[in-house]
Amino acid sequence: MSAHNLHPLDQAIALTDTAPGRYTAHTHPDYANAVGPFGGVTAALLLNAAIKHPQAQGEPIAQTVHFAAPISDDVMHIDANPVRTNRSTQHWLVQAFQGGQLVAMATAVFALRRETWSATDAIFPGNQPAPESLTPMSWDGRPRFTYCYDLRYISGIVVPQASPTDAQPGNAESLLWVRDEPPRTLDFPALASICDIFFPRILIRRQRRVPMGTVTLTSYFHADSQMLAQIGSAHLLGRARAQIYRNGYFDQSAEVWSAAGQLLATTHQMVYFKE
Amino acid sequence: MSAHNLHPLDQAIALTDTAPGRYTAHTHPDYANAVGPFGGVTAALLLNAAIKHPQAQGEPIAQTVHFAAPISDDVMHIDANPVRTNRSTQHWLVQAFQGGQLVAMATAVFALRRETWSATDAIFPGNQPAPESLTPMSWDGRPRFTYCYDLRYISGIVVPQASPTDAQPGNAESLLWVRDEPPRTLDFPALASICDIFFPRILIRRQRRVPMGTVTLTSYFHADSQMLAQIGSAHLLGRARAQIYRNGYFDQSAEVWSAAGQLLATTHQMVYFKE
Numbered sequence: 001m002s003a004h005n006l007h008p009l010d011q012a013i014a015l016t017d018t019a020p021g022r023y024t025a026h027t028h029p030d031y032a033n034a035v036g037p038f039g040g041v042t043a044a045l046l047l048n049a050a051i052k053h054p055q056a057q058g059e060p061i062a063q064t065v066h067f068a069a070p071i072s073d074d075v076m077h078i079d080a081n082p083v084r085t086n087r088s089t090q091h092w093l094v095q096a097f098q099g100g101q102l103v104a105m106a107t108a109v110f111a112l113r114r115e116t117w118s119a120t121d122a123i124f125p126g127n128q129p130a131p132e133s134l135t136p137m138s139w140d141g142r143p144r145f146t147y148c149y150d151l152r153y154i155s156g157i158v159v160p161q162a163s164p165t166d167a168q169p170g171n172a173e174s175l176l177w178v179r180d181e182p183p184r185t186l187d188f189p190a191l192a193s194i195c196d197i198f199f200p201r202i203l204i205r206r207q208r209r210v211p212m213g214t215v216t217l218t219s220y221f222h223a224d225s226q227m228l229a230q231i232g233s234a235h236l237l238g239r240a241r242a243q244i245y246r247n248g249y250f251d252q253s254a255e256v257w258s259a260a261g262q263l264l265a266t267t268h269q270m271v272y273f274k275e
Numbered sequence: 276m277s278a279h280n281l282h283p284l285d286q287a288i289a290l291t292d293t294a295p296g297r298y299t300a301h302t303h304p305d306y307a308n309a310v311g312p313f314g315g316v317t318a319a320l321l322l323n324a325a326i327k328h329p330q331a332q333g334e335p336i337a338q339t340v341h342f343a344a345p346i347s348d349d350v351m352h353i354d355a356n357p358v359r360t361n362r363s364t365q366h367w368l369v370q371a372f373q374g375g376q377l378v379a380m381a382t383a384v385f386a387l388r389r390e391t392w393s394a395t396d397a398i399f400p401g402n403q404p405a406p407e408s409l410t411p412m413s414w415d416g417r418p419r420f421t422y423c424y425d426l427r428y429i430s431g432i433v434v435p436q437a438s439p440t441d442a443q444p445g446n447a448e449s450l451l452w453v454r455d456e457p458p459r460t461l462d463f464p465a466l467a468s469i470c471d472i473f474f475p476r477i478l479i480r481r482q483r484r485v486p487m488g489t490v491t492l493t494s495y496f497h498a499d500s501q502m503l504a505q506i507g508s509a510h511l512l513g514r515a516r517a518q519i520y521r522n523g524y525f526d527q528s529a530e531v532w533s534a535a536g537q538l539l540a541t542t543h544q545m546v547y548f549k550e
Contacts, residue, residue, distance in 0.1 A: 084343035
């Protein structure tokens with residue numbers, strides 16, 4: 001398959017091997033954010049660097065990404081290392097450099113899962129309007145990467161314009177349907193990226209734009225690749241909330257569910273804000 | 276002050292410099308868990324390695340710890356590196372080795388905070404019985420480290436015995452008061468350790484013992500050192516929950532509040548379990 005037949009996400013997370021665990025990669029114009037690439041696609045790229053490593057064992061269950069510095073539209077050198085491999089778990093360190101400087105860093109845990117007692121304590125936010133009954137998010141001047149996702153907000157929509165108002169909701173909860181656009185079969189890189197698709201909660205909470213950016217993101221994956229493939233390209237149901245905003249940083253958490261009520265991922269991040 | 280006058284936590288997180296950012300350290304018998312040290316004290320030790328680094332800038336706002344392998348009661352070699360320092364944020368990688376093998380790894384973000392608009396979306400679980408009105412947790416044969424904490428459960432108590440019953444609650448929420456024992460003024464290492472004081476949720480959910488262990492822990496710190504010092508050695512109010520248990524791994528999240536309703540930390544972990 002030639003490169004332009006690949007889904008844009010697969011182009012964006014493409015890696016060129018230079019040695020075992022060493023790669024070069026490039027940002028992709030479709031996934032551009034206001035400054036540098038969308039954080040989700042950086043998470044997907046760094047996770048892919050571990051997945052493609054010849055020593056990879058099992059499937060991802062956790063990833064933490066540090067957005068250390070702005071990533072420019074230039075070559076990235078990526079170094080993926082399985083820093084500890086046990087019988088059923090493997091710990092990873094992945095670092096991305098531009099011009100010899102670290103721009104992003106990820107750690108991850110891969111695991112060989114076995115069937116066990118299983119249960120879900122989180123409450124599935126079911127009985128929502130079907131994605132087909134909702135209008136996809138659309139406004140002029142939004143970041144380029146949002147066109148790579150079909151985002152259908154049920155509640156807690158992000159404000160389209162930089163117009164401060166006095167009406168602030170009491171919290172920043174959002175419910176939305178999301179899938180890749182164009183549709184793409186779900187896998188771990190795609191899920192890792194969707195874990196960062198929830199707009200910074202401060203935009204919803206304050207109903208105004210403020211300068212901000214994620215500094216660190218942690219995602220836990222509760223699915224296996226077979227389950228993800230079965231979900232295919234269906235919309236996923238996301239629920240995002242914040243806990244606290246204080247002196248320049250806030251945290252937010254989200255759940256990513258299948259339409260059938262499987263909790264696929266839980267994800268948390270600390271976000272810088274200026275005012 | 277001689278070593279035996281130090282609080283046990285300060286003894287447990289003591290570091291001997293061998294070069295800038297390189298240290299030796301030892302496990303402490305008071306913080307022993309069933310296998311190796313209590314994970315919280317490992318988190319505190321690795322955070323302390325960054326705090327004590329001559330290039331540290333600002334205060335911790337986030338930490339992720341990978342419990343890569345069992346830590347034996349032997350010397351640890353710790354290597355702390357500020358992998359990227361920006362104007363207001365600093366990203367850290369801290370690795371601990373025994374016998375040349377990685378046994379634990381942490382990443383962290385330090386930041387210089389500025390006063391901004393602030394708000395708390397999480398609901399403070401106030402109006403709880405005072406710690407003085409509750410009995411400290413106590414049972415025979417519990418892990419040694421639990422004696423280093425004054426733990427007063429309000430609800431969702433951990434089962435003292437390995438006796439499976441049929442009565443499983445519908446979720447694994449716990450509310451409890453906690454402080455260091457003996458009392459110690461709160462600081463970032465102490466808070467980082469308390470973030471791991473919430474027993475694995477599967478013990479509460481299933482009301483039975485199963486083999487388990489945390490593989491990765493992420494904590495976000497919403498306080499500054501002045502706020503922590505003002506809280507002093509008062510009890511903190513913790514609230515812990517799980518989201519999902521599936522095929523060998525579950526995640527849990529917790530909030531750590533001051534008695535006055537300040538949200539000091541939010542914390543998340545993925546935990547291995549066997550059955």
